[in-house]
Amino acid sequence: MPVADIDTWLGRLSIEETDGALTRIQWNGPPSQDKTPLLAEAVRQIGAYMSGDLKTFDLPLAPRGGELHQAVFRAMLAIPYGQTRTYGDLARELGTYGQPIGQACGANPLPIVIPCHRILSANGLGGYSGDGGTETKIALLKLEGGYPFLV
Known part of the structure; x- marks a missing residue:
């Protein structure tokens, strides 16, 4: 490959x-x-x-994962640049619980392109599937202006 x-x-x-x-x-x-x-x-x-010049990716994606993971990946892709949702928001949207949403976010094989950095916990940042953990998540949120008190 x-x-x-x-x-x-x-x-x-x-x-x-x-x-x-x-x-x-x-x-x-x-x-x-x-x-x-x-x-x-x-x-x-x-x-x-x-570099801040692209807001929406236009690439064919085929992330590995079961049915719930695919649903979570699609839900993350629907979150506009600079906006965030919580694990609970996605759980309600998909008719499940926050923990499976968090597990799917953590298993995201295409961080940045599938924007798991836009998913927050109810009380803070939550985790991040890419290298650098929450430091990388904060950097991506700052790039997008999606977490105003970090900017």
Whole structure:
């Protein structure tokens, strides 16, 4: 499976493609610069997002996960740039409980593109599936202006 890297202010991100869709983003994965049109576009869009020039990704995604995880991933993708929801909000929307929502967020294989950083706990930040944990979550929320008292 092809993989391309992008160096960002959050560190090096490795973007994985499988069968014409993005399947995983990881921090500091093994270096690789596979050249596919999709990976080139993913690198371009992630770079534009990180510089504050892109608000919405337009990439084919195929994250792994069961039915609930897929529903949570779709719900996260529906949250507009700069806005946040709570685990409880998504739980109510999907007819489940906060804990399975948190587990699905923690299993998100495409952090940044599937914006799990936009999901907060009722009393604070909650966790983050990407490298750097809540520090990275705070940085992404600040980039988007989505958590006003952090800005």
